[in-house]
Amino acid sequence: MQEKKEEMASTKTPKKTNLLDHNSIKHLLDESVTEIVTSKGFPEDNRMSNIRLLIGVVIIVIALFAQFYNKKFPENRNFLLGCIGLYPFRGVYVVFNGLLQLIIYMKEKNAILFTYAPSGSFNSTGLIVTSKLPRFSDMYTLIIASADPQSISAKAPVEFTKSVTQWFTKDGVLVEGLFWKDVEGLINEYAKETKKSK
Template sequence: MASDGAAAAPAKTTPKKANLLDPHSIKHLLDETISDVVKSKGYAEDTRLGNWKLAIGAAVIAVALLAQFYPKKFPQNREFLLGCIALYVVLNLVLLILSYTKEKDAIMFTHPPSGSFNSTGLVISSKLPRFSDMYTLTIASADPRSISANKPVHFTKSVTKWYVFVRSSQFKS
């Protein structure tokens, strides 16, 4: 209620838009909205994995630039170039392994909410199979071996049902 007795108007947000003929656009919109809802519930995003991936990517770029602009010409820098190529391949393999083992289908990783007794955050992931309208959201514990970890929860609904579900949960306090 406002001070004059009238109900306060909800904050205006710009509606998000997606190309309804593009399933990747729809999935991206749903993922972004789910991420916003999770953040609004008091979970802070854990960006450590993303920071590691950025650092390794920067190292890959540095190796490529070093190989490209090394002051000696080709016959004299052959061993150096072979070392740069090997390092480039190894760093890209590390990025690939991180993506397949840690990141998987994750939308976001979170820290536990402040003031919570839970010692582990969440891993939120999603899937929208090709030629399907069934969107699956999975909420799991960031550390499944923790004593405070719960079993993963899976929600599978049609994209049209998710739109109604997300819109209704956005404005609940």
């Protein structure tokens, strides 16, 4: 069994990114954070993603009806207006599009991961993991907070802000051990906050 682990570790391809691409760096770090948090026993909560997908499907279906309606433009004008906000859909397209933007703005913000509480845990809430990497900055901020701040078991959020240059080589390869250690330390800090307050 030990041989298999060593073989897998030696064949694992390093995570590499373009150091000149801000979005690429953030995406790679966010993916790694998700991997680390879920490996620590926090199952991912996909409910918010599923709601967004459902709303997106409704928006696409309405747009397809408007696009492929069997009449050409001047004749289908009333139908197009209906799809946008009048009879027969009563503004469904506009309402669903607005609802999708509201969910993204109010609930998700900069969240990269929602989790359930680990199985067997006394804590009844999961986590919201949020990250920020401002444009033209190398400072990456990671925040771990309770998914339900109103819950009695909700704890104060913990965070760190560090330069991404600490975790990448000059070739753009992520030094996973260092990054893992920092993220794991933040998770442990959140867990300690939970134990202290009880």
